[in-house]
Amino acid sequence: MAPLEELAIKTAAGDREAFAELYRALVEPVFRYLYWSMGSREDAEDLAEEVFVRALLNMGSFNPARAPLKAWIFRIAHNLLVDHQRRGARRRREELDERVVDDSKPVPQRIEEEERARTLRESLRGLPSAQRQVITMKYFAGMSNAEVAKALGRSEGAINALQHRALRSLGKTLRELGWE
Secondary structure (H helix, E strand, O other), X not given: OOHHHHHHHHHHOOOHHHHHHHHHHHHXXXXXXXXXXXXXXXXXXXXXXXXXXHHHHHHHHOOOOOOOHHHHHHHHHHHHHHHHHHOOOOOOOOOOOOOOOOOOOOHHHHHHHHHHHHHHHHHHHOOOHHHHHHHHHHHHOXXXXXXXXXXXXXXHXXXXXXXXXXXXXXXXXXXXXXXX
């Protein structure tokens, strides 16, 4: 059994340190996925915390035979994100924070990186929802196609197709905006 799944079983049995390890291992990719999906640091932080509260409360229902823990956690994140967007929660667009942009770089370089990130975020918002989910999970949360497939309840073939169409569409959009 994989280390994350072993930690999940220990967590379900009441081991707080096991849950802390799970949290440390997955909070950053979950946050990045939510941040790139939402564009608001505060909303992404709030939703990431809710993901782990829900995971902790439901850890007893996790079944490693059905899906890897990472996919299970991201399924919770995806469902909360969809619920959040359906409720029409206020969304504030913010510039990238210091965890995303390196302050040791010269100001012109940081400004260019912030502008490129803003343009990429806006271009991602132009994709259909399923394509956007695949891209953010794969490239910002570092998930494999198999993990994305489990998290979104689709086949790996469908994920490959969505990824291909999304990258082609993003490439076209970014080239039109002058990206090489």
